[in-house]
Amino acid sequence: MSDAPLRILIVDDEAPARRRLRELLDDCASALPLVVVGEAASGREAMELLGSTPSDLVLSDIHMPDMDGIELARHLLKLPVPPVLIFTTAYHEHAIAAFEVHAVDYLMKPVRVQRLLAALQKVPRLRPLTGTRLDRLPAAARRFLSVTERSRVVLVPIEDVIYLKAELKYITIRTAEREYLLEESLTKLEEEFGERFVRVHRNCLVAREAIRGFERHVSSEGDAHWEVLLRDVAEALPVSRRQQYIVREIGRGDDA
Amino acid sequence: MRAIINQKTGRPGLPELRNLGTVLRILLAVNGAAVVAVFARESRWEALADAWFETAAIVEPHLLVGVLVLYVLAPVLERLPYQTGAMTILGLMLVETLLLDAALVKLGVDVGTSGLLRHAMFSLLLTGVLLGYFYLRARALSPAIAEARLQALQARIRPHFLFNSITAVLSLVRTEPRRAETALEDLADLFRVLMRDNRQLTPLADEVALCRQYLDLEKVRLGERLKVEWHVENMPGDALVPPLVLQPLLENAVYHGIEPSSGTGVIGVNIFLRRGEVHAILRNPYKLSGSHHGGNKMAVDNIRERLALHFDAEASLESRINRNSYEVHIRMPYRAAEPEDARV
Numbered sequence: 078m079s080d081a082p083l084r085i086l087i088v089d090d091e092a093p094a095r096r097r098l099r100e101l102l103d104d105c106a107s108a109l110p111l112v113v114v115g116e117a118a119s120g121r122e123a124m125e126l127l128g129s130t131p132s133d134l135v136l137s138d139i140h141m142p143d144m145d146g147i148e149l150a151r152h153l154l155k156l157p158v159p160p161v162l163i164f165t166t167a168y169h170e171h172a173i174a175a176f177e178v179h180a181v182d183y184l185m186k187p188v189r190v191q192r193l194l195a196a197l198q199k200v201p202r203l204r205p206l207t208g209t210r211l212d213r214l215p216a217a218a219r220r221f222l223s224v225t226e227r228s229r230v231v232l233v234p235i236e237d238v239i240y241l242k243a244e245l246k247y248i249t250i251r252t253a254e255r256e257y258l259l260e261e262s263l264t265k266l267e268e269e270f271g272e273r274f275v276r277v278h279r280n281c282l283v284a285r286e287a288i289r290g291f292e293r294h295v296s297s298e299g300d301a302h303w304e305v306l307l308r309d310v311a312e313a314l315p316v317s318r319r320q321q322y323i324v325r326e327i328g329r330g331d332d333a
Numbered sequence: 334m335r336a337i338i339n340q341k342t343g344r345p346g347l348p349e350l351r352n353l354g355t356v357l358r359i360l361l362a363v364n365g366a367a368v369v370a371v372f373a374r375e376s377r378w379e380a381l382a383d384a385w386f387e388t389a390a391i392v393e394p395h396l397l398v399g400v401l402v403l404y405v406l407a408p409v410l411e412r413l414p415y416q417t418g419a420m421t422i423l424g425l426m427l428v429e430t431l432l433l434d435a436a437l438v439k440l441g442v443d444v445g446t447s448g449l450l451r452h453a454m455f456s457l458l459l460t461g462v463l464l465g466y467f468y469l470r471a472r473a474l475s476p477a478i479a480e481a482r483l484q485a486l487q488a489r490i491r492p493h494f495l496f497n498s499i500t501a502v503l504s505l506v507r508t509e510p511r512r513a514e515t516a517l518e519d520l521a522d523l524f525r526v527l528m529r530d531n532r533q534l535t536p537l538a539d540e541v542a543l544c545r546q547y548l549d550l551e552k553v554r555l556g557e558r559l560k561v562e563w564h565v566e567n568m569p570g571d572a573l574v575p576p577l578v579l580q581p582l583l584e585n586a587v588y589h590g591i592e593p594s595s596g597t598g599v600i601g602v603n604i605f606l607r608r609g610e611v612h613a614i615l616r617n618p619y620k621l622s623g624s625h626h627g628g629n630k631m632a633v634d635n636i637r638e639r640l641a642l643h644f645d646a647e648a649s650l651e652s653r654i655n656r657n658s659y660e661v662h663i664r665m666p667y668r669a670a671e672p673e674d675a676r677v
Contacts (some may be wrong), residue, residue: 082649090595091497091554093504114527119595140493142595167496 082110083200086130088123089116098136098188098281100167105194116214121221124152128229131325132160134200136184138164147216150206152223155230159205163196175214181206215278217301218269222250224257235273239287239307240314241266243280253309275327277305278317289325291316296324347418348467354645359400359463366459367392391448394437395456399429417582419464423457430456450496491584494551501554516553519546523580531576534643535609536670541604544579547672548600551587559591560599571669575639576609581632582615582661590617590659611665619659633661642664 085102090096095116096300102113112129117123121144123135134173139146146164155157164183166173176183182203184192207240237252243263246319250257267274274282292313296302303324304313316324348355367388375384402425403410410418430452498520507514526543548561583600591598601616633652640648640663647666652659 090580090592091501092556093501093554094497097500097504100504140592142593168491168493183575185494187503 082112083134083197084112084114084130084132085125086114086123086132086135086160086226087116088118088120088135088141088146089227090118090138090141092118094138094186099195101188101190101193104190105197108194109197111197120149120152121148123149124223124230124232127153127156129156134197135160135162136165137162139164144220145217147211147214148219148221151208151211151216151219152221152230152232154205154208154211155225156224157225157228161203161205162199163200167213181210181214218271220274222257222259222261224250224259226257231257235270236286238284239310240281240283242282242314251310251312275323276321277314277320279319281314283307283314285327288327291328306328342582342640347464348414348471350403350410352645353647355467356400356404357646358391358466360396362463363392363396363459366455370455375544389451390442391437395430395433395452398433399426399456401635402429422464423460426456426460427453440664454544459555473509491588494584497554498550501550505553516550519550523550523571526576526580532574533576534668535576536570537568537572537574537604538574540579541565541568541576543577544583544602547580547583548587551591555587555591558595558597559587560597562599563601564601564605569606569611569667569669572606572665573668573670575636575643578636578639578663578665579613579635581616585632586615586617586659590619593620594618596620605619606667609667611663611667613663616658618657619654620657635642636663 087102095118099113099114099116102111105111114132115126115209117126120137123137124144127135133230135149137146144152150162153162156268162182164176165186165188165193166183167186173183174242175181178188181195182199184196197252219235221234222238222246223232227229231252234253239251240252241263242249242251243261246260247265248259248261248263250259263282267276270282273284273286275288277283283305287308289308292304292306294302294304302318303316303321305316306313350356368385371381371384371388375381403422406425410421413421431449434452435448498516502513502516502520505516523543523546548559554557579602583602586600590600598618601614603612603614603616605612633650637650640650644666649664652661652662654660
């Protein structure tokens with residue numbers, strides 16, 4: 078196993094930074110067998126590449142458009158064999174302080190070849206980050222939810238999500254096109270995405286943008302309840318008694 | 334020399350008599366005093382309005398003529414030593430009061446028997462109080478305190494820009510050494526300006542040249558993602574402006590407008606002279622959601638405060654968010670660099 082070259086993916090939104098890393102990795106190649114399997118300009122591109130090109134190590138910038146490095150770290154965990162991740166960053170900011178505390182590996186830019194080589198030599202002993210360690214890092218809300226389907230990771234943009242509904246063991250993600258199954262906690266998702274979703278029921282978060290209106294139903298026994306009407310999908314979701322106040326709160330805002 | 338805090342003598346002088354801020358303060362103070370006088374004289378509510386009009390008919394002409402006299406004589410007065418200047422202003426106001434009263438009497442306005450004396454007293458007293466106020470204000474703003482504040486306000490570059498730029502330059506060294514050289518020279522120029530004493534005003538042309546160097550560096554890093562549209566054909570290059578009044582705003586524009594997107598973004602720079610004022614309008618793309626974390630307000634507040642220290646009420650900085658863009662509009666008085674200040 079140690080004979081196989083180390084497969085490396087470079088992730089940075091700045092082309093010169095990627096080129097520089099490639100040069101430095103070339104310099105290391107004489108001391109340690111390695112191969113650069115690809116370059117990506119964002120976390121999202123990296124995830125797409127990793128679907129077809131397995132890697133042992135991902136060298137990733139932190140600040141990037143579309144998907145930043147910390148979010149990439151979370152999605153990497155969904156891969157069948159998660160690669161080791163080492164961050165590269167230009168500046169010692171608050172995220173780095175947390176990296177130190179939780180033993181997350183990182184290299185400072187400009188990267189020195191000696192430091193890079195030392196990091197590469199450490200890789201076989203490093204283990205992928207765990208979800209609990211990642212949870213402790215300061216992070217903005219994700220832009221994608223990731224689900225594993227037939228050992229592939231599918232990214233669902235958070236803007237596409239119409240509702241999230243907890244069912245027994247999984248959460249159903251509903252988009253205009255289809256449904257996905259996610260293994261996360263609804264409470265944590267509510268915390269992470271706060272304003273974007275509103276809780277209509279104990280088991281259901283609905284995207285505010287997707288709400289078309291509310292409808293009142295009276296059952297044959299005379300019980301009345303409200304239902305949320307949604308854009309793009311025909312289903313209506315029940316609003317629980319406890320959450321009924323949102324009918325007035327949102328309903329009024331939409332009529333205006 | 335022009336800027337309020339920029340007194341080379343190191344001691345407080347007369348206020349800048351042609352500064353909008355000074356004129357506004359005088360107008361407010363005198364009218365305030367007149368209102369107090371009316372309240373003191375007239376105890377009946379219903380008569381207040383009449384009493385005010387009566388007072389205003391006397392006070393306003395004096396006030397306006399007084400301000401005008403000071404405005405006209407400002408270049409002469411500001412060259413005098415402080416005490417001589419202050420006495421001259423007191424004398425001027427006294428003469429102005431007496432002459433104008435005489436003129437008003439001739440026009441048939443009833444100033445009353447004791448009017449002349451009262452007006453002279455009122456005028457002298459107010460002028461004295463105002464001079465005292467401006468003296469204290471100048472002391473509070475200059476030189477030590479204002480300099481300390483300016484020092485603290487000196488623009489700071491984001492460290493991530495420095496380290497990312499160095500990484501970008503390093504990536505050029507092996508393959509494009511000449512471009513690497515230019516980039517390092519730009520970086521050196523930028524840091525020379527950042528590290529020097531930036532309390533004196535500099536010509537606008539210098540600031541714009543610096544901005545171009547800065548943006549060239551960013552282009553090495555960001556490549557096609559950054560496009561800049563310059564509209565500076567009607568820019569008065571000799572206008573004196575606070576150093577680093579534009580560069581930090583462009584840095585913000587790159588950080589908030591270009592970096593968060595993987596596509597191409599355009600930064601617009603529009604600088605022109607209109608009715609004796611220098612306008613600079615900077616525009617960058619802006620997306621409400623998913624943009625970089627804060628930090629924008631700090632640079633804007635910093636520049637606004639420096640503009641106020643240099644130009645008082647004659648300069649302003651406004652920022653606003655349009656649908657897809659963020660815009661900053663700076664307005665400054667046009668003060669040309671004097672020949673001795675001109676750089677080679």
